[in-house]
Amino acid sequence: MSERKSFGFETRAIHAGAAPDPATGARQTPIYQTTSFVFEDVDDAASLFNLQKVGFIYSRLTNPTVAVLEERLANLEGGAGATATASGHAAQLLALFPLMAPGDGVVASQKLYGGSINQIGTSFPRAFGWQPTFVDTDNPDNVRAAITEKTKAVFVESLANPGGVVTDIEAIARIADEAGIPLIVDNTLATPYLINPIQWGATLVVHSTTKFLSGNGTAVGGVVIDSGTFDWSKSGKYPALSEPDAGYHGLRFHETFGHLAFTIHGHAVGLRDLGPSQAPQNAFLTLNGIETLPLRMQRHVENARKVAEFLEDHPAVGWVSYAGLPSSKYHALAKKYLPKGAGAVLTFGVKGGYEAGVKLVESVELFSHLANIGDSRSLIIHPSSTTHRQLSAEGQATAGAGPDVIRLSIGLESVEDIIADLDQALTKTLG
Amino acid sequence: MSGTTGDHGHYSDAFLRGVLDRVKSIAIVGASADPVKASYFVTKYLRDAGYRVIPINPKMAGQSILGLPVHGSLADLPEPPDMVDIFRNSTAAGGVTDEAIAAGAKVVWMQLGVVNDEAAARAEAAGLTVVMNRCPKMEIQRLYGEIGRIGVNSGVLVTKKQPLKKSFKKLI
Numbered sequence: 001m002s003e004r005k006s007f008g009f010e011t012r013a014i015h016a017g018a019a020p021d022p023a024t025g026a027r028q029t030p031i032y033q034t035t036s037f038v039f040e041d042v043d044d045a046a047s048l049f050n051l052q053k054v055g056f057i058y059s060r061l062t063n064p065t066v067a068v069l070e071e072r073l074a075n076l077e078g079g080a081g082a083t084a085t086a087s088g089h090a091a092q093l094l095a096l097f098p099l100m101a102p103g104d105g106v107v108a109s110q111k112l113y114g115g116s117i118n119q120i121g122t123s124f125p126r127a128f129g130w131q132p133t134f135v136d137t138d139n140p141d142n143v144r145a146a147i148t149e150k151t152k153a154v155f156v157e158s159l160a161n162p163g164g165v166v167t168d169i170e171a172i173a174r175i176a177d178e179a180g181i182p183l184i185v186d187n188t189l190a191t192p193y194l195i196n197p198i199q200w201g202a203t204l205v206v207h208s209t210t211k212f213l214s215g216n217g218t219a220v221g222g223v224v225i226d227s228g229t230f231d232w233s234k235s236g237k238y239p240a241l242s243e244p245d246a247g248y249h250g251l252r253f254h255e256t257f258g259h260l261a262f263t264i265h266g267h268a269v270g271l272r273d274l275g276p277s278q279a280p281q282n283a284f285l286t287l288n289g290i291e292t293l294p295l296r297m298q299r300h301v302e303n304a305r306k307v308a309e310f311l312e313d314h315p316a317v318g319w320v321s322y323a324g325l326p327s328s329k330y331h332a333l334a335k336k337y338l339p340k341g342a343g344a345v346l347t348f349g350v351k352g353g354y355e356a357g358v359k360l361v362e363s364v365e366l367f368s369h370l371a372n373i374g375d376s377r378s379l380i381i382h383p384s385s386t387t388h389r390q391l392s393a394e395g396q397a398t399a400g401a402g403p404d405v406i407r408l409s410i411g412l413e414s415v416e417d418i419i420a421d422l423d424q425a426l427t428k429t430l431g
Numbered sequence: 432m433s434g435t436t437g438d439h440g441h442y443s444d445a446f447l448r449g450v451l452d453r454v455k456s457i458a459i460v461g462a463s464a465d466p467v468k469a470s471y472f473v474t475k476y477l478r479d480a481g482y483r484v485i486p487i488n489p490k491m492a493g494q495s496i497l498g499l500p501v502h503g504s505l506a507d508l509p510e511p512p513d514m515v516d517i518f519r520n521s522t523a524a525g526g527v528t529d530e531a532i533a534a535g536a537k538v539v540w541m542q543l544g545v546v547n548d549e550a551a552a553r554a555e556a557a558g559l560t561v562v563m564n565r566c567p568k569m570e571i572q573r574l575y576g577e578i579g580r581i582g583v584n585s586g587v588l589v590t591k592k593q594p595l596k597k598s599f600k601k602l603i
Contacts, residue, residue, distance in 0.1 A: 007588060011588070012588070015588040015589075015590070016584075016588060017579055017585075019576055019589035019590075019591075019593060020589070020590065020591065020593075021592075022576070022592065022593050025592040047475070047479075050466065051472075052471075052472045053476060053479075053572075053577075054577060054578060054580045054581040054583075055577075055580055062580055062581055062582075064580070067579055067580050067581065068579070070579075070582030071582060071583065071584055071585065074583065074584035075584045075586065079584060080583065080584060081581070081582045081583040081584055082582045082584070244467075248467065249466065249467050250467050251467040252467075255469065256467070256468070256469045256472065257469075258543045258544065258566070259543075260569070260578075260583055263581065263582050263583055264581060266582075267581050267582065
């Protein structure tokens with residue numbers, strides 16, 4: 001293909017990483033459903049095992065189908081490289097794994113997705129000794145105040161789940177940069193179509209590809225994308241990347257691979273030792289989804305905006321949190337960071353609290369009551385009775401998941417049908 | 432060889448392909464026998480890709496790396512190399528560039544992290560092509576669909592079937 005300095009997002013969403021299959025000429029990316037790959041000879045095997053050349057050994061490390069997804073997402077996020085994982089949670093594990101040692105800290109937003117609060121707040125410290133500090137990132141100074149000598153990373157969501165919260169990535173990236181530590185941004189809800197956090201200073205981007213990227217609720221997966229811009233050797237804080245690795249005969253990843261160090265380490269050490277690789281079938285399904293990501297996201301955000309406007313005027317609704325609404329306190333940040341739309345996940349408060357919330361999710365007919373977001377179908381959940389029920393009442397409130405909170409993920413159905421379903425179910429809560 | 436870009440911040444893919452296609456012999460200044468050093472990786476990779484690779488290392492003159500005879504300096508070479516790949520720091524790259532010009536090389540290539548604008552200007556004034564702050568191994572892997580195997584963003588979009596060949600030199 002003739003070279004241009006940069007192709008458009010829609011072009012890259014279809015073509016990046018996906019050359020015709022070199023073995024067969026297959027135009028769609030084949031599913032390489034194989035655990036292992038033969039070596040040409042002993043020297044070829046040695047070169048691969050020593051990382052002197054890149055290729056395929058074993059699908060826990062690399063796989064041709066998964067590699068297409070990795071390059072596609074690295075390209076769409078403007079990163080140097082990517083490591084695909086079995087789920088979004090595995091991506092968060094892989095992102096922190098090379099940075100942290102027992103006793104090290106991570107400063108994270110207190111408004112993270114509830115599952116991430118569990119993972120970073122409970123399991124990581126218990127199992128690995130990675131100490132979390134959760135702060136209100138609406139005031140970026142809280143991040144600065146929480147950073148200590150032991151802090152190795154800052155973790156936020158570009159668009160938070162479930163609250164309709166937009167993070168001031170540029171301000172927080174500057175604080176992380178001043179402290180000499182990387183900023184990790186979960187970009188699941190926004191997708192690379194709405195924002196590229198790397199452009200605003202993020203070092204690493206993580207996704208649950210299960211959501212809008214795959215788009216049809218078919219495949220669980222995740223990815224870590226590295227910007228390639230962080231100097232892992234400068235401070236001595238990141239020995240996994242800067243110091244000799246005993247498993248590779250004393251190789252120093254950053255010295256040897258430069259801006260590709262994090263991505264190569266992610267496969268050669270992260271996936272090798274932790275093991276959460278993505279299945280080729282899931283990578284294939286997610287690639288198919290990404291081909292239409294720009295078109296779908298345009299409709300997702302258009303429908304979500306119309307639903308948010310409808311809810312704001314409904315007598316059974318106490319409040320609506322959607323950063324695309326002028327009433328949102330995050331509206332200015334949304335205009336800066338998400339000019340194409342504030343995502344398709346929103347929360348609102350149903351009048352009548354917990355009981356009304358239960359009534360609502362049991363009364364909808366078109367919406368599906370389930371614990372996912374980013375599907376072509378419209379989804380509804382009552383976080384305090386489901387995803388956030390493990391949290392205390394105080395923890396639920398802090399996470400924006402109080403008893404009256406309903407979370408919607410607006411799908412691609414006719415928006416009139418989506419609104420009509422909400423209207424009839426909301427009316428029942430008034431009954 | 433023609434084709435200097437004048438813009439060392441951005442080399443077009445076509446320019447880099449042109450350089451990597453036309454050169455046949457590459458002298459690697461700072462080649463190492465240590466199998467975990469980047470210069471060893473690159474020496475091995477370029478040899479396997481089909482280039483005639485000449486390691487240059489004054490401490491190892493007369494010995495061999497990967498079976499390739501090591502020379503002490505560019506001035507010791509019996510014939511000029513097409514390209515000199517510089518694994519030295521940016522300051523030292525200035526002197527090596529002058530030696531490359533004197534040795535009759537056509538291309539001076541400074542490794543990732545190595546930039547010396549004055550030396551580049553001298554080489555270009557002498558008619559050489561200059562690439563700085565890049566790794567030829569990474570560029571070959573990127574331009575010929577290899578680097579994506581480990582999730583790296585090549586920035587290259589391809590819609591034509593690429594022939595299956597063992598070495599990249601046979602691809603082009």
